Amino acid sequence: MFSKRLPIAKMAAAVVALSAVIAAVMLSINWNGAEDSTAAPKIDDLLNIEIVLSSIIFSIVVVALGYALYKFRAKPGDESDGEPIHGNTRLEITWTLVPTIIVLFSGAWSWKVLNEIEEPAAHQLTVDVFSQQYAWSFGYPGKEYAYSQGVLHVPVNRQIVFKMHSQDVIHSFWVPQWRIKKDNVPGITTTALITPTKIGHYQVICTQLCGFGHAAMRAKVIVQSESAFDKWVEGLKEKVPTPLMVSVKQDTQTNPEPLEQVEAE
Numbered sequence: 032m033f034s035k036r037l038p039i040a041k042m043a044a045a046v047v048a049l050s051a052v053i054a055a056v057m058l059s060i061n062w063n064g065a066e067d068s069t070a071a072p073k074i075d076d077l078l079n080i081e082i083v084l085s086s087i088i089f090s091i092v093v094v095a096l097g098y099a100l101y102k103f104r105a106k107p108g109d110e111s112d113g114e115p116i117h118g119n120t121r122l123e124i125t126w127t128l129v130p131t132i133i134v135l136f137s138g139a140w141s142w143k144v145l146n147e148i149e150e151p152a153a154h155q156l157t158v159d160v161f162s163q164q165y166a167w168s169f170g171y172p173g174k175e176y177a178y179s180q181g182v183l184h185v186p187v188n189r190q191i192v193f194k195m196h197s198q199d200v201i202h203s204f205w206v207p208q209w210r211i212k213k214d215n216v217p218g219i220t221t222t223a224l225i226t227p228t229k230i231g232h233y234q235v236i237c238t239q240l241c242g243f244g245h246a247a248m249r250a251k252v253i254v255q256s257e258s259a260f261d262k263w264v265e266g267l268k269e270k271v272p273t274p275l276m277v278s279v280k281q282d283t284q285t286n287p288e289p290l291e292q293v294e295a296e
């Protein structure tokens with residue numbers, strides 16, 4: 032049925048042109064906002080690669096579809112059935128193999144990015160993240176378990192080990208400009224490594240529908256210099272409350288990583 036005279040060169044040119052236009056438009060849009068952690072540019076590059084690959088696939092489909100619609104359209108008055116087609120083994124192998132290669136390539140690249148993002152740095156700072164319906168609070172184990180509610184301070188250009196503990200249901204920790212998002216799961220400790228690279232004010236947003244107050248479940252984030260951070264922590268009056276400490280210990284028992292591997296100051 033597919034004639035041997037498919038205008039392959041023209042179709043390929045159309046695919047290249049269409050891909051270029053779509054990719055140019057999609058890449059020109061700043062999807063994720065400012066890149067304010069070491070992970071952000073890597074994740075955005077990964078997204079851009081996916082955008083280019085998707086543009087190419089989309090163009091192949093659209094060009095083939097457009098060609099078939101035009102070339103094989105019924106003549107006016109033609110009421111006959113279409114030709115019965117059994118299949119095309121070569122075509123089927125191709126459209127199985129090519130997506131497989133693309134998916135494996137994306138997977139390998141994602142793996143590489145994840146490895147880089149999760150590479151532990153020498154001088155880490157551990158921060159406990161406590162989530163509950165519908166509030167965030169934070170403990171600073173390396174700073175005698177100082178405690179803050181609704182506001183998170185962190186030093187700039189230092190890798191923060193966020194250890195997350197939910198008190199009730201699943202919540203999710205997300206600062207969009209840092210890109211990384213991590214679920215807080217009751218009963219276990221989840222960990223995210225994030226190195227903020229810019230001083231500024233941000234927001235933690237809960238991204239896991241957790242109840243009526245979910246949309247309002249936010250906390251302020253202040254990224255500041257190491258000295259300003261130290262001063263702020265010293266000014267904190269509260270210590271992490273006992274019920275939260277209990278949850279840290281309980282979570283830690285079900286977690287392979289020991290809690291006390293706190294940073295060397």
Ligand SMILES: [Cu+2]
Pocket residue numbers: 202203237238239240241242244245246248
């Ligand atoms: Cu929520």
